[in-house]
Amino acid sequence: MRLTTIGFDADDTLWHNERFFQLTQARFTELMAEHAGPDHLSDRLIAAETRNIAHYGFGVKGFTLSMIETAIEVSEGRVPATVLAEILSAGREMLSHPIELLPHAREVIEQLSDRHRIVLVTKGDLIDQERKLAQSGLGDLFDAVEIVSDKRPDTYMEVFARHGSGPEEGLMAGNSLKSDVIPMIEAGGWGVHVPHELTWAFEHAEPPRDHPRFAELPDLGGLPHFIARIEG
Incomplete structure (x- = not known):
């Protein structure tokens, strides 16, 4: 045919693309180490991403918002503003990664x-x-x-x-x-x-x-x- x-x-x-998401997630895990273990944090982040796709779509912006949401949830609202700022910074860096x-x-x-x-x-x-x-x-x-x-x-x-x-x-x-x-x-x-x-x-x-x-x-x-x- x-x-x-x-x-x-x-x-x-x-x-390449996913490597930048995984590097950022590793940084997110370090930032949240006082509030959640790596496996628990990963599970909560995946759950947040899945339910947020309908609202934010696919891509870096939705991923960044899901990280912020997860950080607030697992810390029961105690995550410092400085950590949230670091998460936002990590998201911005992803939007300029080299191809x-x-x-x-x-x-x-x-x-x-x-x-x-x-x-x-x-x-x-x-x-x-x-x-x-x-x-x-x-x-x-x-x-x-x-x-x-x-x-x-x-x-x-x-x-x-x-x-x-x-x-x-x-x-x-x-x-x-x-x-x-x-x-x-x-x-x-x-x-x-x-x-x-x-x-x-x-x-x-x-x-x-x-x-x-x-x-x-x-x-x-x-x-x-x-x-x-x-x-x-």
């Missing part, structure tokens, strides 16, 4: 763009995602960029209809089974999982290994060969 559109996730698919491309990102996009429409499909804060894309140097390689609030089957139906011939003739590559792969397959397309060494707990899901439109690759470098096999 002929694929018309190839979609790529951004964070931890094309460039480091993952292996094969540029070469694969350039290679596939000769025969396919290339679309970036990413979720998160609009300003931060635009900053990272601009600093990545990859912006001019995409035929379209979609920054969405969440990734569901209907999201991929709309995006791949708008920038191609529908998800049935599209492929989405990303590091998240929950966001990049499974909903794309449910929309009727191909979902290719490219694991990253660090994955946010919220994004964990079981791989649909028996599905004919699922594949897992060790890195992006194998994507052109995989697509060539699909297209025969």
Whole structure:
């Protein structure tokens, strides 16, 4: 078959991102050491992030607000203002972290763009995602960029209809089974999982290994060969 559109996730698919969240969480753990142990604090933070997604969306700003909320909760309101200021400072630093491309990102996009429409499909804060894309140097390689609030089957139906011939003739590559792969397959397309060494707990899901439109690759470098096999 002929694929018309190839979609790529951004964070931890094309460039590193989760490492900055984990470094900031480690700093948060140190700041809150007097009030909660690491495991308890981590559980409370994940719970806060999960319930706050509907209010704040994905990204650094929601993460920072969830850290502040968790700090107030676990300290029963006794967390010093100086610690809250440190948390806010850590969040601001995350919004200016440097962009480091993952292996094969540029070469694969350039290679596939000769025969396919290339679309970036990413979720998160609009300003931060635009900053990272601009600093990545990859912006001019995409035929379209979609920054969405969440990734569901209907999201991929709309995006791949708008920038191609529908998800049935599209492929989405990303590091998240929950966001990049499974909903794309449910929309009727191909979902290719490219694991990253660090994955946010919220994004964990079981791989649909028996599905004919699922594949897992060790890195992006194998994507052109995989697509060539699909297209025969």
